[in-house]
Amino acid sequence: MSPAPAPELAGVRVTSPAPRDVWAKAFAADPHAVATQSPQWADTLAARRGRVDASRLYELPDGRSLVLPLSGRQWAGVRVAEESWPYGWVYGGALSTDGPVTEQDAAIVLADLARRPVARTSLVPMPMTGAAWTAAADGLGVPVQRTPYYSQSVELTGGFAEVSGKRYRRQAHRSLKKATAAGLDVREYVGAEAGPAVDVFADLYALSIDRWAQAMGRPLPVARLHARLQDRAGHLRSVVRSMGDMCRMWTAHRAGEPVSVLAVLDHGAHSFGWLAAMNAKLSNETAAGYLLESTAIEVACAAGREWFHMGESAPGSAIERFKNSFGAVPVHYEALAIERLPVSAADRTARRAAEAVMARLPKRGEDQAK
Template identity: 30%
Template sequence: MDHQVQPHESREWDVRTGMGPVRVTSPVPRETWVRVLEADPAAMVFHLPEWLDCLCTVGGWKDAGRLYRTDEGRELVLPMVCRPARPHLLAVRASLPPGWGTGGILAPGGVRPHEVDLVLADLVAERALRTRLRPSFDAASAWPGPMPAFVSVPRTVHVLDLDGGMDAIWSKRWSANTRRHMRVAESRSEEAGLIIETGNSPRLVERFYDLYLRWLDRLARERHVPPAVMRRRGKRMEPLAKFQAVAAALPGACRVRVATTETGPVAAMITLLHGEVGVYWRGYSDKETAGRLRANYLLHLRAIEEACEVGCRYYEMGESGGIASLKQFKARLGAKEWPLTEYRLEREPLTRLQSRMDIVRGAMEHWISGRGTEGSR
């Protein structure tokens, strides 16, 4: 399946800044994009052109990336997508959309603070309905703190430092308790005949997705929500086509790991490897069986080993959504909290409205949960 998105007509214009004239081109020529990406040490798999192609193919977005050529001779690339609208003031832009990782600005040697200011000023001048910007953790220090024109949303990702390889991780970053978990996982997996398959084949993607659907069913039971409703919502948020597209388009970067016993798959995860960063992207499991075998620990052990082998400096484990048990699990694996800021430029108070809707939805789920509990007595 070919995921290459045909670029729409290129535009060029000039932006006047306090640092001299800047030439802007959109969308970004692919050869320039690749050149800049390869020169930025903070670049992640989410910044690849192939990743944006998957996003556009599956999510229905359009390439709205921008190339900035500054008076200093620097080239800055902002991977970005949009949902165009008429009038233009209703357009929605993102770098990148929720569920598709981090975006931000790429530059040779890493983006500089005054270059971030330049790009932000350009985006403010256009005033789309909403523009969402979320830089990668390793580039966050170049981005400003809260800004008057933007809604600033604090985020925290968990990152394991891979410096020194597995020897340093095992001896310095993992506690005695974590090392014990790893030994127990290897021992129990051997006793249970657990097999870990790694690759990016359609079969492994389908097995991963089957565990995701089973996870949704368990979530539905815990929240006393009809399984069909939970599955419909889950499939809309995370369609199978999304994972199929990524696995097919990025065979060198995408790793699907599935842990299987004689009864079938019990845990699965997807990691993404590019440059200096390995990313734990998604993971689901059969809670009871995987917990007893500590299969999730074993999957992460294999993923971290591979990230070290290919030369990654970091293993980024994403956000934890405020879930204490998930934060504790990542902390046990040696991951440290890394704060960053998401920036939202909004013509209308969409973030405030979304927060209120989340409160209402949470209240409704709590009410449904209570009704379900009463009915089961």
């Protein structure tokens, strides 16, 4: 017997996969949309992870539409999970064709996901919309697993002069002076032109793997195998090919030798500092990580962005202090999951391992790849 319709779904028409033209319209219209909610990001996820497009279009009685970017995970041809997005693929959540997603909109989406015939559905919202999703989950009427997240974002109102002059802290100013004195060569790349920057990332990230393995007491062969399976550089290469000018990269070199690299995802009001890697010794000497982060913030200000998101942090870590030095404010939100079977243990284990690494890493200006 089919479950009784949820009251939130009365009069709502659901289509899956969501038509790409409607998805693109919602992505362009929603003021809180970020690059990782784009159809291009979903295509990259499908190509890299073998996922299927499970996106959902909700046509509401008042004429508005919601689009939920969603990927399906299959096993032996059977759909077992639907995620927006899987752990490590940053922000998902719904988009609206008319203004930001409301608590009522979130309730519609969650009520629909609660009825899906899969072992697990999950959603990691964009942090600025997290409160609406948490409130909607409170009234859902079914158990919802909640994973607390803590990210940091820099408000860009007032332009770069105000951001750097009033929000940057002493540590950032000192480090930027050091970077200027080091005579670094900073290079910018956009979209498909970023191939050389991806090569720099691959080399610097490989250096980091060995260093982290030593710091965490992990066998080096195991750490290298995990890195090959994760293939961050391959993921980045796919993104710069598919996402066009939504992906921007910077590298810093000293005397021709690469020191640091940063990848940023841009859309609408939001920039997101996504991936970074560096040569620990040279970065310590030059503060190149600070310079690239500040350069990305300055470019975001010039483009009229409202927020520069610096990603998840471990409270009390050096990475958190690095972000604080740019005036980043804390944003607390929750990832949500509805499970019929206990299949999320692996995701929770992966997240705990990532948090342990983040807590022990030095600040990004010295040595970090997100």
